[in-house]
Amino acid sequence: MLRHVTTLCAFALLLVGTAAAQTVTTVGEINAIPQSQIDQLNALGDGVSSTDLNSCGSLIYNSLCGESVKITAVVMSDPLNSGLSSINSEGRPSRIHLFVRDVVSDTAGSDGQGIQIVDGGNLGYDGLVIGDVVEITGNVSPFNTTMQISPTAAPVVTGARDPLTDAIFAPVAVSTSDLNADAGADGAIRTNWDNLSKLRGNYVRFEGATALTRTSGSRVDWNWTSDSGATSVAMYDTSTRYRNDRSDYPANFNTRTDDYVAPTPGATINVQGFVTFNGGNSSDPFQLGAPNGIALAL
Structure with a gap:
């Protein structure tokens, strides 16, 4: 019995540690660029280069770049329209690309609240449909200049919004x-x-x-x-x-x-x-x- 209790406690601590490692945030906070960095980009003009843009720590990203995050968003594009990836040895695209909009858009407006999700782990994002409200856990992992989240867990569907009538x-x-x-x-x-x-x-x-x-x-x-x-x-x-x-x-x-x-x-x-x-x-x-x-x- 003591062994079972110890195991359960260890498992609970593992879950707490995992949850603590994720920053619950909004897409707007992920996309935000400090004004000082925008000023630098404008000042560079045609002198801007890939080193100014292509990785975490560059001028188009903030401190959430590279971090594990959790957002709640509505699916805006059909995952079965995703066409960037070649077919892998299993006969399916090796990555699924879709776009979502943070649900805080309802009150904060839609500026900054859209982001691309790139599922390269066959985590089930191809089963989502436009209008699904989902909790997404993953890493802010830009691909060069492309802002994106790479999921580390399956999406958790918590509701649905009507794409024909909903203002979001x-x-x-x-x-x-x-x-x-x-x-x-x-x-x-x-x-x-x-x-x-x-x-x-x-x-x-x-x-x-x-x-x-x-x-x-x-x-x-x-x-x-x-x-x-x-x-x-x-x-x-x-x-x-x-x-x-x-x-x-x-x-x-x-x-x-x-x-x-x-x-x-x-x-x-x-x-x-x-x-x-x-x-x-x-x-x-x-x-x-x-x-x-x-x-x-x-």
Whole structure:
């Protein structure tokens, strides 16, 4: 009996220790960037480099970077649209990418409250649906300039919200200059550092924009502008719905049955999706960034 009691006490202490190691926080606190760091980024201009951005301790992250956290958020994107990862030896994508919005948006507003979740451990995130309210435990583990949480446990579904009627699902209205600032002649752009913490990972909508440039092929690139080309934003194909190279995905994923074709240049368009900062050609396929890659995408 004493052995059993001792074992139970040890187990309880282990649970307490595990819980204590996690910071219960909000997505807004994870995304926050100290004003002094934003000022440094603005002062650097086109002198900004990857060493200023690509790891915990750099200018676009705060002290929660690298920490174990717990958040409560609503699922905003369909995990079965996740299309970034190649198929592994088990016949499934090796990573699932989805976007969530912190439930504190109900009272605090949606600025800064969106983040990407990247499940590389087959923890069950592909079973979630849009509207699930979930407790997520994981590490704040950016991939270079991409802010994300890497889960360390299965999601705990605590409720549901109706994506058709609930205000928490409303996109943030933006223009291209909200994401990427005018950095000079010929359409040069640079990440709008003043808005990075508010918009990265967030669900946004552009209305009445103009399609600029497009490519074709297995991975289509295209971009659009809200101000006659002074600033622009490009698409990043996180979703299977915008990829023409995922015919090997499992049947339950939302892959295309025909090729995706980007809008015709000059067309007036409405676009909505999730803001990403992938860097390099992923964010900046038409090399308009000053320097190249320092641009937000959707």
